Amino acid sequence: MPDYSALITPVIHDRDALQEFNESLVDKTPIIERDIARLRRNPGDTGVIADLFRALHNIKGDAAICKVDVGVLIAHPIETLLARVRQGEIGFSELQAEVILLALDRLELAIEAMVSHRPITNLALPELVSGLEGMSQTVESDIQSLGIALIEKVTGFRPSQAALKTRAPAAGTHPSPEEADRDLTFFHQLALQLETHSPLFQGRSGRLLRLARDTNIEAGSPVNQAQLDAAVYMHDAGMMFLSQTLWPKSGKLSVAETKALKDHPGFAAGLLERMPGWAEASTMVAQHHEMPDGAGYPLGLKDGDIHPGAKILAIIDAFEAVTLKHRDRGRGRSLLRAIAEVNACDRQFDPVWIGHFNKVIRRMVED
Known part of the structure; x- marks a missing residue:
């Protein structure tokens, strides 16, 4: 059983470093969101996939340097999942986009709570990371069902029908x-x-x-x-x-x-x-x-x-x-x-x- 204690009662090793990681995360998150939006329009864009992988890798690296264990635990399985997408082992889907955005949102909430001396037990982070690890390691045919289960466990709601689509809408669509x-x-x-x-x-x-x-x-x-x-x-x-x-x-x-x-x-x-x-x-x-x-x-x-x-x-x-x-x-x-x-x-x-x-x-x- 993995040690998820840092996702329930995190140890803050250095408050200045925590604040530095928080500021870095605030800067990087909008870029990641834009990359995910670009991938939704063109799931096969290898350049954007590489950009997204590097962004998550940088977040994990920043978390490690600043000794923010929560950041490492959340970013690592997403990085692993994107590495498989980058290598062509699996495809990128709407559901994966939803899961990554949910994980980023929970990471931001967790860091904000830690900066403000508030607990993070209400964020269901063990369930989140467990689900991310499962998605990152399973065969492609099971990723969809594991993603649905992850979202339901963390939020209490089933993903929207749009998130269950296997392909994103075409980028070239123009209005009438x-x-x-x-x-x-x-x-x-x-x-x-x-x-x-x-x-x-x-x-x-x-x-x-x-x-x-x-x-x-x-x-x-x-x-x-x-x-x-x-x-x-x-x-x-x-x-x-x-x-x-x-x-x-x-x-x-x-x-x-x-x-x-x-x-x-x-x-x-x-x-x-x-x-x-x-x-x-x-x-x-x-x-x-x-x-x-x-x-x-x-x-x-x-x-x-x-x-x-x-x-x-x-x-x-x-x-x-x-x-x-x-x-x-x-x-x-x-x-x-x-x-x-x-x-x-x-x-x-x-x-x-x-x-x-x-x-x-x-x-x-x-x-």
Whole structure:
């Protein structure tokens, strides 16, 4: 019988280390949730599976370093399960996604309780870890039934019918033209609401939409236009959840302000992700601060893993920001300065898309 005593009466070896692990967990959990959402759309995406495996491995490593036994005990069987998925031994399912999210939620609750000097006996952690270990070690045909039993034991409820599906919905599904029109009107209204928060933002969504559409057309329209429009309208909607002192802010940002700004695309991407038919737009929004060399955020994706629509968004968003920075020099001067600055960032943007964008701007300057 495994020793689950740490899941009932945990020993806190170092309170500072516990707090450090808690902060690390808060940072990593949203990334894991986004990866699981991506896998639900495309269960066979080996890159996302590898990202998810590394994230759980890092959580287990952090827990071990900080001597948080609860974290090690919960993360280890999930890591083992994902290792089997990564090796192609088993497939990834909706039920596995539900189980992993439940485990992460219980881990967060447990750490919060430990930080606050509260008991964790009400979280059913022994049942959780026992079920996770069973799922990680059994044959694929039994994983479903063990997952159902785990969820029922830990929560008292049977999984939803959606969680019992063997495959996730296809990522390429798009809304009907009528649904798209209604949704895009809603997205546009949110973008206009953002414009009211600063005189500098007035007319912003229209400017960005024109640049995005023209750049896409210049490239031969490889990106679905409705999905791109939605991404343009929504990519900065998360700014409305931030303090207005960051809209925009000149000078150096604090660590907390930098983190808040880096979190804002996730709000809009999460909203789009939950609306049927807008998964592609959600991906564009989530990735529009990624960079071809892997130095971007939130996932550090490299060139081939970044959606073309996200590459368009990255360029036009930077161009708009630089144009505003030089607005006092007059329209012509600010456009030229913005073009020069964007083109100088050779590592930040895809050179192919910069080429298409330059042709669009050249026509704009000549008009």
